[in-house]
Amino acid sequence: MMKNIFAFDIDGTLMKFSSPKIDQYAEMSIKEAKKLGEVVLASARPYRGITSLYNSNLSIDHIVALNGAHIISGNKEKMVPIPTEIAKILISQKSNYPNFWIYTKKGWYADNISTPECKKEIYGVNFEPYSFAEYENDGILKILIVLNENIQETIEKIRNISNDITVVTSSDTFIEIFSSKINKFKAIQSLYTGEVRIYSFGDSNNDEEMIKNSFWGSAVNNATDNVKSSAKYISKYKYGQGVYDAMQIIKSKFF
Template structure:
């Protein structure tokens, strides 16, 4: 099979897929990978939980064509600096959720366009948050702007309590008829966003915009928030240190980000 002719859009999760968690600079191979994809007329996009506050200078380092951020809450045209698609949270729904859960979790963050509003319990001294700690502001309901709220993150450091949190949040959303849902979770918390706000839905929007189908996409990921993306694109590739559940639904597996796994897989498939 000529993979280069079939797959016209390449999508990449960032942390744990392209970048070792805690690092801020991409390897030479990963940077070259984006250049080589562009030379071969393959369109590129990042697909990450990161948004404008937390993306650092990653767009400048990699120069992708598009940026799917906040777990699929928006698609940004990097060159033309405009949104292709957005799906934002209702301000009043967010306030209700915050009032109910901010004191019940170890951190409550609201991702705005280019800043993050946090609860008093939020720890910003982590490998993920520390580099953009200056973008965090203390939460105040009057700071929220209705059409700029992309993602809500609730932290629960005890993995055993995450499912209990999922149950309580789901119940609260249903009882109060909020236009929100748990979009994904991990061992230490959950992401909340409007319905249909996930990486695969954003990829569908981007593919349609580019006159492509999901079958024309190759995607790489390592986390639970990558599950639907890896499962439903034409060629989903899981990182070899991801969960067994993710690897089970992937069409292929590549080496870890420590050794530039996605770069070598694309070389193997002769896409670059």
């Protein structure tokens, strides 16, 4: 039997980047999706930074964290780390960047927590980082670099290190690095063995593969041009209201 899967990005899609919780339109969209199938939250955030965003009465079937590098389904989980040698090379270059953070199953790590960017991340994910001195060589699931200039030059430089990593932007200043074996769409696919129909919602370049490869990908109005060009539907509304609008289109076309 065909399963309907509704996969939602969070920041920039279900809510504004500065919001502490998903908005009312997002909640209504998730509740409507749950009546029609299963719900997956697919985010660049760490797991702990996702579960704090919604009320416990909201039913979520699976969580895809860190762009797919950490998959949580009930009491089961799967992790896809950056290859160790590549992670070592990247960490050896961290002094080149004022904001260089690594994410593992345990949490996230930063050298300088006093920068405005780090303070904003602490507020966003709702928990503070460990210091790099506390890092114990557990698998690195994602690296995040925050820059205000030379973004594209830095992306190309990092991409040239290895084909075994994916390097994308998730905002104007965020550079996300993770294993090339995974992305949000691959992570969602890995949750199911039978036939599925995936409806996805996103805004940033790290959502592009999910939007492009889903049965029906929807972009909120504040999405990047890359995501919009990959979407089957572009809402005239931003954030949660855009998701709710897209849900109404899906319901009218397919249910």
